[in-house]
Amino acid sequence: MRTRYVRGRVRALSALCTALLVGSVLAGCGSDGGSGSGDGKVTLNVGLFGTFGFEEAGLYSEYQQTHPGVRIVQHDTEKEEDYWRTVQTRLAGGGGIDDIQGIEVGRIADVVRNQADKWVDLNSLGLAGGNAEYLPWKSKAATTADGKVLGAGTDIGPMAICYRSDLFRAAGLPTDREELARRWSTWEGYVELGRQFQANAPKKTHYLDSVTGLYNAIIGQQQESYYDAAGKPIYDTNPTVKHAWDLAAQAADGKLSAALQQFQSDWNQAFSADGFASLSCPAWMIGYIKTQAGDAGKGKWDVAAGPGGTGNWGGSYLAVPKGGKHHREAAELVAWLTAPEQQAKMFRKQGNFPSKTGAIESVKATMDPYFNNAPIGAIFSTAAERMPVQVTGVRHNDIKDNITTALTSVEAQGVKPDDAWKRARDAVRNALAS
Template structure:
């Protein structure tokens, strides 16, 4: 998912296969005492693999860890998920630096992969030299190159990508007199300007307490997800402050916030944002594929049939989120961990995860398997087609080591516009100042 970058919070869970929680704690203490990373071979000859992720990758929910254990006698899996990637990543950096406490398999959000490749290659396993090597060529053309160092070391296998659509509440649009069928709605939104104009129509006749979109920050992220050059240029130079596409996206989102078209909710942080999927506090949201499962979880059974999905304005392609699975160099179980990540990211598993959680496959085989998928909960929307087309139309984005930091600064600045009335120009300058202080 991932996801925000991909920050799709879920309750933190620690899972151990065929062990008790006490045994899991004891195992963790033992690993820490040994000073190494990852799991270890037990006295009975079994191998305990530790997996640490953020948000929801769908593996636990689908029972994939249990299935892998059943198919691989002698392997047990200990799994934990941190609620937000913004908490997960700093903690992982501390453990990587110390060489202690890391899991055999760690998730890497797409906004972090450039930093891993540029600055952390020695801390991660080159998958070319492991049983995962055969999986490297399975991906859409741009997925694995992003995890590859200049000398060819591959530091992660892709899990998912984040092609984009617009998710919307059909009932709310109907009450405001707007089109509710995906094709008709898409015809009214041939550009982001059209999307904003339609929002003004909605606000003029909207049900009480409902805004056109959830947040200026989410709107901004959707716009920049359609760009090739965002915060860094091809040479790796920071261009966040000079790239006209970034400034235009910021100004467009800020104007929407000023005009009262947003519900002024901070994504993945404000409890009101989660509640809004069911309460109707916003009618539309730019949704990466991984958000499909999130919306279902928050709106529940009562939301089935109320939500639908259409394409981005103008049928644009975009990518917001996605992740990788990597193996820290300190793992004591590299071979077994590599076998597990190759299995988890295989096209068949990626297709299963999409059907369950909405995380869109990053392998070409997985994409082919889900191309005709529909979602009854979303009024039978052809989500396979929508997200496949978005993937095909998406630019090959240039990623940089501080993408996540810069994006967070922009989103926070936009929140100040919509929630606190800060002038957009002042908010922009504040974002640039934050970036200057945090990014060298």
């Protein structure tokens, strides 16, 4: 769920390495004397989680055509938490670290504050010229107090609502995206529309996929959620967190949700089986829906501005671990993958929204035929422009995971919301103490 980056000095680096390729297969660009692949090529191992989309969009193939001395091998892990656990083991000396590692936005604060000695400062490898091209909060989050840049931003996750216009119509609801945006201008309005949908819904169809998706979308609009600006955990005292919990619990109590766990097989199947009619939809979800719903979903799905008209869910970074073998070659690939041209291409092909301002400007007019020619460029650009600078702490993802696990128990097991909330707070306290 991610993508984009760097011109000036990167072009110089690219030209230098290309020239060196002719004579010495990047011998002068190598960082640690790491060996090649045995056939004169440098193999760059890229470790990612979920679906970044680089391979699917053909970017690796394109890069290898213009860099014949480089072979790219991607290693994927579906679940981010499993991936990050493995990365931590390898950073601690377990071996097997990749030349490039993806970092989810919820982990970047931990990397910057606690792991700076494990990652290469990208400024030292010629990427400093691209920092100013980012949305300010995107680059700032990956920068240490003394100015080291430890990650190059890929995508961001501006929010909207994706919905099935045919199922809305069957339930007697409007299908026009502008009218819907007015009806659900608040999250309370979104839930109320869900009650109306559920009263007349087609058999076995629910209004939304998961109340954890609803919860995460509300949290994704807040400047402060689990931490305050001083780095103090506030998950159990912040009224916006409790409000998001209560509203999601109301949706569970009203049986508005299909009670699916996102990114599990039954959730994937529900996209093409009329399992649910709407979901909170960061930009990267566009490509995911196309994959899961397939050709049969074309024209049935649509996109409208979401409650509040903003929000961010997801977005990642690419980083170069010090334990990798090919720092400079890795940095050159990172720079190219995250350049504005590639960021714009990723959005048009995969739905991953740019984090660089030039790329954002270039995709504002994008419309998507799969989603009834929805103006996805304008919808997601507006959401990104309205987004406040978010505060994330070092254990942001751990807090989120424990809270959403408890919320799932309300949805799937009928646990009382107050009891589940207490369990969530206890679980977070235990996690932070470990």
